Amino acid sequence: MKCNEALNILDATNDLFDGQSDERWDQAMDHLETCDNCAEMTAARQVFDEQMAQAITNVAIPADLKQILLDNAEASHSPSHQPEPIPQKSRGRIWAALVAVAVFAIVALCTWAFLPEHRPGIAAADIPQTAVASVDAELPQYNGQFQPVLPHLGWTQVIDETEPKGLLADDEGRHLAAAFVIQFADRQGNNVRGLLVVTPARELDTLPKESIPDSSQVQYFSSEANDYAIVSWQEGEFAYFCVVEGGSFTLERLHQQVESWSA
Amino acid sequence: MDIVELIDEHYSSIYRFAYRLSGSEADALDLTQSAFLTAQEKLHQLRIPAHARSWLCTIVRNAFLKQIRSRSSENVLSLENTSEPKTEDLRNANIDEEELQNALAGLPVEYREPVVLYYFNELSYREIAAQLEVPLGTVMSRLSRGKDYLRRRLTHPAAVEAENAATAH
CATH class of the missing domain: 1.10.10 (Arc Repressor Mutant, subunit A)
Incomplete structure (x- = not known):
């Protein structure tokens, strides 16, 4: 040697x-x-x-860092900050604005009362567990009423868009969510599986905050067989939940690939 | 574990990690604050409290990568091995804190990340490969070149700066 x-x-x-x-x-x-x-x-x-x-590791720590972090934590936990006192001369304008808002709200409420009622059919918090349990399951063909639309970027490279599977049926047995099977190779060349779940945003009781699949906002779940990383986001009328085997790095790798395929 | 405990136990090491990764006090402060706010929001995802530090480091690293992608300016240096330091230089090196940070800042991110994970977090090569999701061979090669650059830079800073200046022209 x-x-x-x-x-x-x-x-x-x-x-x-x-x-x-x-x-x-x-x-x-x-x-x-x-x-x-x-x-x-x-x-x-x-x-x-x-x-x-x-x-x-020899780095000087700012003296007030801990207090800043504790203050941030408290501020983000508290419902709101104390409002500033309102100057006397602005109050008339504010009253006028409040009246206008109240009139608008009454009109909107009356209009809403004549529209058919729609209640979200899916608890967003249930989707990650359902998706994790479905990665290895034999899923039925999707039979729901909406046409599932893929998110931006090159997702067609990792899924077969012609064969969506069905998840979460309503009382009549119609699927409320569609799931596309994901298969791709990670950096070591291992085959990674996952699901891309699509559902109309209006069916969810809580909407994802993100507008892109942000791998720093990952949730982790474990089944007996595997660990999974999940990220959710909303694009247009649809909410998306991407679950893949492995950790956030697998998810990041997938995201980099779909980004590069779309370029 | 609640957010106050998390801050109490880890704020200093997370700031140090962010500083060594980003190279600036302002960026380290931003990254640390944003990491703990994300941690507060996602605290339910931390199932094993013993993993809190590496979980926070991952949040910092992701935020840092997002930050540098948006800035899109990156140092390009020659990491070619031109002069191996002598053994006595290595043994007698008195590593200055500021010089170390300049040297780290001179490393392109793909070399800086494994170097910081290796020296700061004391991760093994395998753990670094798993965390960066790159093959073990890539970690070996990046760490070898990164460590080699730091050895030369911290034992003969003037010579390496001259090399870099020549590369830049």
């Missing part, structure tokens, strides 16, 4: 091999026994690494 190769392997430390014997590691160690230069360099690098590990 050459010096450079041995130094590179030794530089990576033996955690690469999970503490077990490895042919390359053994060869690098053999090289070390016969090469004084490499033995000395490896020892010097270890000293330097220890200094680096110590120096990298």
Whole structure:
């Protein structure tokens, strides 16, 4: 084994091999026994690494950081801030605006009363568990009343859009959500499975806050067989729930792929 | 675990991580605040309190990547190995905090991330590969080049700066 190769392997430390014997590691160690230069360099690098590990954590913390974070937490928890006192001369205008808003609200309410009542049929909080349980399940063909529309970007590369499956049936057995089976390769080339669940936004009791699949807003679920990452978002009239095997990095990889396919 | 406990236990290490990743006090402050606000919102997702630090680091890392994508300016440096430091230089290196941060800031993000995870979070190569979702060989190669650059930069800063200036022209 050459010096450079041995130094590179030794530089990576033996955690690469999970503490077990490895042919390359053994060869690098053999090289070390016969090469004084490499033995000395490896020892010097270890000293330097220890200094680096110590120096990298040596960062001065702003004195008020903890208080800022605690204040942020409290502010985001409290329902609202105390309102500013209203100047006397603005009150007339505010009353006029309030009256206008009240008239508008009464008209809107009367109009609403004559429209057919629509109640959301799906609890958004139930979808992740349902989707996770459905990744491995044999799902029926979708028979719902809405035409499922795929989100932006290149999703057709990872799903078969002609064969949506059905989820969450109503009292008449019609599906309230459509699910597309996702299959793609992660960076290691492993086959990753998942589901893209589509439902009309008006069927949900709570809408996703995001307007794009944001992998920093991932939820995690585990089944007996696997771990899953889920992200939800709303695009136009539809809400989307993407569930994939693995963690947020798998989801990020999927998102990068659909982004690049759409380009 | 509630948000106050989470802040109490992890605010300093999360700020340090954000600072080493972003290289600026203002960005580190923003990233730390945004990470704890996200954590507060998503606290129910933290099922194992022992994983809180790595969970927070992941939130910081995602926010940082989003931030740099939007800025889209990135240092391009030559990481070619031109001069290996001598063993005595490595042994006697007195790593200055500011010089270290300049050196980290000089590393392109794909090298800086594994380097910070390795030295700061003390993750193994396998753990880094899993977290960055890249093959182990890629982590080995990026860490090897990143560490090599830091060794040269922190033992012979003037020489490396001259190399970079020459590369830039």
